[in-house]
Amino acid sequence: MAQTEKIAARRAVALSVVVPCYNEIGGVAELYRRVTAVCREQAGHSYEIVLVIDGATDGTREAIFELAKQDSHVLGIDLARNYGHQIALSAGLEFCRGQRILILDADLQDPPELLKAMMAKMDEGFDVVYGQRVKRQGEGWFKRATAALFYR
Known part of the structure; x- marks a missing residue:
């Protein structure tokens, strides 16, 4: 069976976490450990971690x-x-099978543990939930200004 047929034959899962990865060797084990812990807590055994x-x-x-x-x-x-972050993310979204899909960056700047609170918001009826940093310590005025414009 070809790899794409194996992927297509997989059953749906409750939760998919999609993570684009570019030169993350220093953090991939910690990413896996933390995301796995959150997934098990939130979805039991019905989850997948899609690392692109x-x-x-x-x-x-x-x-x-x-x-x-x-x-x-x-x-x-x-x-x-x-190909870049957005194309890698699109590839992961194409192949994931979750009823709920969460997206993370591999660098752990956004803690996987926040997924629990985000899923709680989904349980309240929100279709789309995203995180926004409240504090941007150590970043210059330009970075803070562009981030504020993005979220506005």
Whole structure:
């Protein structure tokens, strides 16, 4: 059976977490540990973690495929080269099977533990939930201004 047929044949799950990954070897194990803990708490065994390898050159690819071998909840998608964050995210969204889909960045700047509160908002009836940083410590005025414009 071809890899795409295997993906298509997978049953729907309650929760998918999609994470684009580019040269994340230093943090992929911690990302996996923390996201797995949240998923198990929120969805039992009905979850998947979709890690999209966006042309990584530092061992991220190998680490993700090793996680996928060890844990059937992990799906590694390997892009042919670095296409950028948005294309990697689109690829993950194309292949995920969750009734609910959460998106994270691999660098852990946005804590996976916040997913619990975000899912609670979904339970209240919200269709789309996103996080916004309240404090931006250590960032210059330009970064703070552009972030404020984005969220406005």
